[in-house]
Amino acid sequence: MTTDTEAMLEQPPAADKDGEASILGACMLATPAYDPVADAARIIKDGDWYRPAHETVWSAIRSLHGRSEPTGLPMVVAELTAMGELERVGGRVALSEMVRVACSSAEVEHYAALVHGYAKVRALQASLGRGLQMARQTAPDAVTDTVRAVQTELDFLAAGGEADRHFGxxxxxxxxxxxxxxxxxxxxxxxxxxxxxxxxxxxxxxxVVVAGRPGMGKSALTLGVAIANASSGRPTLVHSMEMGRKEVNNRILAARSRVSLRRLLKGGPAIEDDDWTRLARHVPDLQTLPVWMDYSSRVSPSRVRHRVQTITRETGRPPLVIVDYLQLMETDQRSSRQSPYERVSEISRELKIVAEETGAVIICCAQLNRGAESRDGKRPQVSDLRDSGQIEQDASAIILLHREDAYDPYSARAGEVDLIIGKNRNGSLCTVTVAHQLHYGRIRDMAALDS
Incomplete structure (x- = not known):
């Protein structure tokens, strides 16, 4: 005769199979205006899917999404075919049924939370089942040890499954x-x-936060860092929310080939024969650099995490990430009730977590308020960071850009940029002076102006 507890444990595992299918269907109906894959990926963890077929389809969708390819039904079919898994998941008919029962974009996070929640319920059921089995086999003098073993596993579940590597x-x-x-x-x-x-x-x-008033050269500095880092063989990811593909390409080409950025922006007859020669000389090297670009105007910390994980799988090491710029990012919550302070604070904290958990280095451009412009010398301070003091707290280092010639074109220091290290956990606080050649869209060491 079974007890009530044993009867409960013999019930089918908790799951929402219809909810799982509806999420996958929504992902196969993604549009450029709304990306449900990132929303689901932020909540659903590996192993959360109840049906193995759903796990396989999700893997195909994540692979496509990580390569910035569409996740529509035809692409998912092709991906599963390439994986040799199409028939195992039920073929095109099963995928079409998932699309038919797709939930709306507003419901994806709700169903994703249910899928994740049911996975935790199943983990609890399994843990209690193991505890019951251990209790049956425990000797009278070993009860305390068994209780401690069961309690340790339950504590692990209660903490959300965080690995014990964080404690010891x-x-x-x-x-x-x-x-x-x-x-x-x-x-x-x-x-x-x-x-x-x-x-x-x-x-x-x-x-690392690179901050300055508009026009100080934040984008020139960080794009230069991206190319230099990639030239050293290290993978690099650039999220450019402020500039589109054409503008970024022009800036990189101008900086590399020393062709006037203004000529590239004009195009056509403005580009001289010598310019074309310079450009052609550098294009092959640029094409082989391990640089990934994301020009989406809607970037959240979960999107950054997903891109980092994709590049890490492909290259074997986490990339340097450039975010241009922080205050343009969206939170994963997308709550209209958040104040700018709350939104930027959440983004800052989440980016710090992404960096720590993935091993990536993240460089964020950030805007400063007008505080420096009313100060003698107009030199910026860390306290001028706009919207949130959380940025200062989360950053490992803060670099403040200052150009005297931005305020006085006739300054004796025209062409110089002060990189003011306002915070540096790995070193000293100081000012590094470099040169700007903004007509080429670049910032250089003083000794390297002719190269």
Whole structure:
């Protein structure tokens, strides 16, 4: 005779199979205006799907999404065919049925939360089942040990399944840490500016904020960093929300070939024969660089995470990520009730978590308020960061850009940019002076102006 507890554990596992199908259907109805894949990926974790076929279809959709390809039905069919999994998931008929029962865009997060929630319920059911089995086999003098074992597993579930690597005694890993010190730690990313790299050691998991008033050269600096980092063989990802594909290409080509940016913007007869020769010389190298571009105007921390994971799988190492710029990003919640302060604070904190969990270095451009313009010398301070003090708290380093010639064209320091290191967890606070050639869209070391 079974007890009520045993009868409960014999019930079918908790699941929402219809909800799973409706999410996948919505993902196969994605449009450029709305991307349900990113919303679902933010909530649903590996192993959350109840049906193996749904897990396989989700894997195909994620692969397409990671390559910035459409996730419509024909593309998913082709991807599953290439994977050799189409028939195992029920063929085109099963996929078409998922599309038929697709939920609306507004319901994706709701159903994704249900799928994730039911996965946790199944994990709890399995844990309780194991506990019951252990209780049956426990000797009278070992009850305490069994209770502790069951309690440890339940505590793990209650904490959301966070791995125990985040918790332990200080001394447990000191020997391993000492052994790691025998090898020189390589910076995870480089800027290409010698003095700046000397001061600013960018390690895995760091978030670096590059801030300044409009026109100071934030985009020129960060695009230059992206190309320099990729030229060193390190993968690089650029999220450009402020500039489109054409403008970014023009800036990179101008900076690399020393052709006037203004001529490239005009195009046609404005580009001289010598310019074409210079451009042609550098295009082959640029085409082979490990740089990925995302020009979407709707970027959230979960989208950044997904792009980082895709590049990491492809290259074997996390990329340097450029976000241009922070205040243009969206939160994953997309709540209209959030104030700008709350929105930027959430984005800043989530980007820090993405960097720490993926091992990527993230460089964010950020706007400053007008505080410096009413100050003698007009030099910016960290307190001038716009919208949120959370940015200062989360950043590993903060670089403030200042150009005297932006305020006085006849300044004796015309052509110079001060990179004011206002925060630096990995080094000292100082000012690194470099040169700007904004007519080429680039910032260079003083000693490298002719190259």
């Amino acid at each position: 005694r200080l001394g447990d890993d000191l020997h391993a840490h000492l052994e790691s010190l025998e090898t020189t730690e390589e910076a995870a990313a480089v800027t290409g500016l010698v003095d700046l790299d000397e001061v600013l050691m960018m390690l895995a998991g760091n978030v």
